[in-house]
Amino acid sequence: MALGKVREGLYGVIAEFTDPQSLLVAANRTREAGYTSIDAFSPFPIHGLDEAIGFHKSRLSMIVLAMGVIGGISGFLMCWYANVISYPLNIGGKPYNSWPAWIPITFECTILLAAFGAVFGMLALNGLPMPYHPVFNVRRFDQASRDKFFLVIHARDPQFKVEDARQFLQNLGPREVTDVPW
């Protein structure tokens, strides 16, 4: 490719499908055939496709919860520190620790950090930004963001043999099967 070789050898074998139903069926069959390192690409989220390629749970919810808790605690502590420790002001003998007045800021900080956790956590877990990826070497992969559906078997799969993988994907009724170079 124009971008130059990153690594020698093969990244995997990819099959192109023309509708989501075929992709979902193909992904399920591939997993059932014993392939463990596979991925599917579609122009929109397809329910059940994540399970079909053997992907179950994401850690994202824990990240968001943790960030929200950190945001809430630090937002509250900021107000508390400012008004109780750093610069206490006696206003008519009212208590320094006037916590109800700090709830709005505590709440906003919770939401802000939780939202950061959701967005940046999602990007980090997805490994984005990633400007180069071998699947972009596939000639027709630009259709994956329009109306075509792809299924790849990675070369690192323990069961992977180039000829077998090509033949296996060919039997699933794709539009075409191609090799994905690194």
Next chain:
Amino acid sequence: MATQKDQTPVHQIRPETQEQRIPERFIPTPTIEPGHSFATVTDHISTIVLRKRTPLGWFLGFLLALGGVMVLTVSMTMLIGKGVGIWGINHPAGWGMDIINFVWWIGIGHAGTLISAILLLLRQEWRTSINRFAEAMTLFAVASAGLYPALHTGRPWYDYWLFPYPNTMGLWPQFRSPLMWDVFAVSTYATVSALFWYVGLIPDLATLRDRATNLWIKRAYGAFALGWRGSAKHWHRYEYAYLLLAGLSTPLVLSVHTIVSFDFAVAQVPGWHATFFPPYFVAGAVFAGFAMVLTLAIPARKFFDLEDFITLRHLENMGKVMLATGLIVAYAYAMEWFYGLYSGNVFEIYMLKNRATGPYHNMYIALWVCNGLAPQMMWFKRLRTSPFWLFVTAMFVNVGMWLERFVIIPASLHRDFLPSSWGMYHGTFWDWSFYLGSFGLFFALLFLFVRFLPMISIFEMRTLLPEAQAHPEHQEH
């Protein structure tokens, strides 16, 4: 491709069985006109962005908006040079059109979040074609709103004092003040809205990257698409993150206008000091926001030929939301009378009398006409499904919500406890030029948005098509 030739897809069976059981008048108008495929949806929306020739109308509109931005620039220069004295604010009304416009713009923004977050959680599929546009509207409305308090400080170059940071003066912002809560609420809202909008855009930016033919355009969209490739694992986390963001934005949007209402409700001024302000303000914000979405969507769907995607069903639903929130707002206006009279407080009672018969009574009557009377048109299906009448109603509401803030802010301040310190408030030339200028900023950003980004979420539109339904049980064994 010969895998499922023998099986009829579910979506081809469903329409017939439905027609047999459900009378036609109960079948809702579709959220997307029939005859579209993944490819046509993608091409139709992305072509609006990627076409080489920019329509003349876009240039005319953008130039007009840019003129508004110029007005804003001149006004800001004057304000920074001479101070807030060029506005009409003075004793006794220290808050005038600057705060009215701030509340007005921020309220408009709320419909965007409501459409993108709350309707997502409620699984209202019809939101799909308008959410991107409405979110953009939110961002630009918040940008316009943010100008006012930032400049109202009088010395905007010290605005960073609003944020808590370690400083040599050893001081802190007043965290017990609603104005400080506002700083946190509005800046969090702006940040989270921008994130929500950008996350929604990532898959579509990838589509534009793949569809663009010019190398530099491809690279520009590619950089912002972050290398999105539509992997099933990515979609899984993406949808999860999007759902969580919607869940976080929902209480956030309610909190923002609640806190804006605290700016008033926590003070003791008659006409402000009321516990029902938070729900009243939130309903008013949604009311104003839907009116603005309609004001923008009705011309946009015509101009960009998007009637297939923004159908009458969308417009009708927005009309219904406008009616419902309008009734809540009218109820709040009525309750103001009840609370005032029932309190037995001489100042509260005078405030009501002053509203209805005082120097600003024209505004109060116009407020009832715009926000109380005009939305009643939405009871009629014929008016609710007519873009013209929807537009008329929306314009009434846009004006009415501005009047509402006028009635609340200067009309309450100008006559409070001591008759000796009563006065009048009038907007000056510069008050109005700022208002005009903030429209310029809002529309200039909106014009740039419709030219450079897809104004309808392409990937979500694909999921609305019947062929997007995939069922693992159809598997052949």
